[in-house]
Amino acid sequence: MSRRHAATAGCVLMVTALALAAVPAGADQQRTTSAGAAVPVAPIAPKSSAAPEPPPGMLEAVQRDLGLSPKQARARLLNEARLMPIAARLQRTLGTRFGGAWLRPKTAHTLMVATTAISDIPTILAAGAQAEIVAKSLAELSEIKRKLDDALPSQPLMSTVRYVDIKRNKVVVLSPEPAQVRNVIQSTGVDETTTIVLPSDEAPLPLYDLVGGTAYYIDVTSRCSIGFSVLKGGQEGFVSAGHCGRTGATTAGFNRVTQGTFQGSVFPGSDYAWVAVNGNWRGTPGVDNGEGGTVPVAGAMAAVEGASVCRAGSTTDWHCGLIQQRDASVTYPQGIVSELVRTSVCAEPGDSGGSFVSLDQAQGVTSGGSGDCASGGTTYFQPIGEILTVYGLTLRTTAGDPPPITVTCTGYPSTYSGTLAAGRSAYQPRNVYYRAGVSGVHSGCLSGPDGTDFDLYLQKWDNRSAWRTVATSGGPGPDAQITYTGTAGYYRYRVTATAGSGAYTMAFRAP
Numbered sequence: 001m002s003r004r005h006a007a008t009a010g011c012v013l014m015v016t017a018l019a020l021a022a023v024p025a026g027a028d029q030q031r032t033t034s035a036g037a038a039v040p041v042a043p044i045a046p047k048s049s050a051a052p053e054p055p056p057g058m059l060e061a062v063q064r065d066l067g068l069s070p071k072q073a074r075a076r077l078l079n080e081a082r083l084m085p086i087a088a089r090l091q092r093t094l095g096t097r098f099g100g101a102w103l104r105p106k107t108a109h110t111l112m113v114a115t116t117a118i119s120d121i122p123t124i125l126a127a128g129a130q131a132e133i134v135a136k137s138l139a140e141l142s143e144i145k146r147k148l149d150d151a152l153p154s155q156p157l158m159s160t161v162r163y164v165d166i167k168r169n170k171v172v173v174l175s176p177e178p179a180q181v182r183n184v185i186q187s188t189g190v191d192e193t194t195t196i197v198l199p200s201d202e203a204p205l206p207l208y209d210l211v212g213g214t215a216y217y218i219d220v221t222s223r224c225s226i227g228f229s230v231l232k233g234g235q236e237g238f239v240s241a242g243h244c245g246r247t248g249a250t251t252a253g254f255n256r257v258t259q260g261t262f263q264g265s266v267f268p269g270s271d272y273a274w275v276a277v278n279g280n281w282r283g284t285p286g287v288d289n290g291e292g293g294t295v296p297v298a299g300a301m302a303a304v305e306g307a308s309v310c311r312a313g314s315t316t317d318w319h320c321g322l323i324q325q326r327d328a329s330v331t332y333p334q335g336i337v338s339e340l341v342r343t344s345v346c347a348e349p350g351d352s353g354g355s356f357v358s359l360d361q362a363q364g365v366t367s368g369g370s371g372d373c374a375s376g377g378t379t380y381f382q383p384i385g386e387i388l389t390v391y392g393l394t395l396r397t398t399a400g401d402p403p404p405i406t407v408t409c410t411g412y413p414s415t416y417s418g419t420l421a422a423g424r425s426a427y428q429p430r431n432v433y434y435r436a437g438v439s440g441v442h443s444g445c446l447s448g449p450d451g452t453d454f455d456l457y458l459q460k461w462d463n464r465s466a467w468r469t470v471a472t473s474g475g476p477g478p479d480a481q482i483t484y485t486g487t488a489g490y491y492r493y494r495v496t497a498t499a500g501s502g503a504y505t506m507a508f509r510a511p
Contacts, residue, residue, distance in 0.1 A: 057291045058077065076107045086128055112132055114138075142327055143488070149162060174198055215254050224350065228396070232391065241271050241273060257280060270339065270386065283396045296360050300361060316347060323342075347379040367379075420497035429492070437488055442509070444471075446480040447478065450478060452502060454479070
């Protein structure tokens with residue numbers, strides 16, 4: 001018998017008002033379990049204050065693109081705003097037992113949270129969500145997908161897309177040749193019961209465009225879309241898709257005015273980049289909603305599966321859909337890009353690099369997809385968190401410019417110290433490395449001497465011949481912090497004295 005089942009049979013669920021806030025007034029205050037028995041539901045508490053209005057332009061776009069009535073669209077957005085912080089809190093609480101979270105149904109009034117431990121059910125219910133027991137944790141499924149990414153050939157003819165499907169508690173592989181893919185899976189030693197191979201002719205492509213238009217231009221020949229405004233220390237810039245331009249490529253704005261230069265770019269493998277702009281340009285914490293207004297960006301909390309998400313791009317403007325799966329791998333003609341988010345939002349060439357937002361929270365930048373906005377399509381975005389972490393960037397938000405980082409490296413299980421001259425680097429721990437046996441969060445802290453500029457880098461061995469930098473904290477000043485979620489493997493930190501010299505303390509915590 002499968003371990004996967006909703007936590008409804010054998011116990012009475014007392015669901016909080018928060019989880020059912022969209023129940024219409026006057027509805028019967030009871031629900032039915034899978035066994036057919038009616039159980040009471042906690043009554044909805046009256047609102048203590050007026051509900052916040054959805055960001056401008058989002059209500060109408062969600063209504064249009066998801067086929068909802070005005071009342072349903074408003075209920076969905078309000079429910080997402082209430083339930084998303086609960087999902088994030090439960091993920092931290094459950095840790096390695098967390099199996100994923102998703103919203104359902106049309107108005108998103110129910111938050112489902114999966115776990116591998118029955119003992120977590122009371123915690124999930126008390127938080128205002130419904131529990132589901134699964135056989136594999138999200139971390140275990142992600143590791144299975146990594147093995148398939150490595151084992152499957154990089155040609156699109158074998159497999160175009162792979163993703164973790166938390167509702168099925170399996171890894172899904174889309175392929176035009178299912179039989180060949182099943183043979184490959186058998187050779188990897190992966191438990192075949194944890195995978196599903198589906199026939200598919202989906203063929204995602206990066207969404208760049210060689211036709212002129214608005215947004216921003218790369219080396220005068222191609223066009224992409226700005227993602228989000230960022231800061232690196234005092235330097236203004238923005239993030240976008242890596243396939244839009246290589247490091248060193250120059251950009252011009254929508255008005256053809258000289259704009260900036262690509263400071264970093266990764267594609268394939270990932271699909272992200274950041275551009276530093278000149279003094280003619282200044283970032284704002286907003287996203288164009290296609291109607292002459294902007295949607296404010298207040299933060300970067302990741303939305304769960306089933307949440308609505310809207311995309312801004314220079315070709316098709318403003319469109320919305322749903323987050324379908326996270327941790328998807330796509331085989332483009334140029335190679336595999338991993339850790340993308342799969343959505344039902346449409347997009348077209350030129351929209352690449354553009355913003356994905358859920359309510360007022362930045363989600364990521366457009367990578368590629370299939371279909372179009374006339375017939376519908378599937379679009380993938382690169383999550384914003386990895387881009388900010390790798391390049392040491394700070395997202396511009398409505399909260400204003402961030403304060404300078406000041407840290408004291410205490411409370412970490414591993415602490416090291418040393419002395420560096422200007423322009424020199426050191427590797428910790430003790431000029432070697434450490435091994436993370438499981439996927440999880442790496443936390444690093446650096447405290448350098450006052451009046452200097454010391455930077456911190458987290459590197460991972462690529463299992464071939466090189467150390468690859470996976471996270472950077474490089475703002476001005478002597479202190480730095482890194483938080484990075486990574487897979488099992490070998491890691492090390494590099495401490496660099498960019499300007500000035502002296503003694504430093506470096507500490508870290510591994511999964």
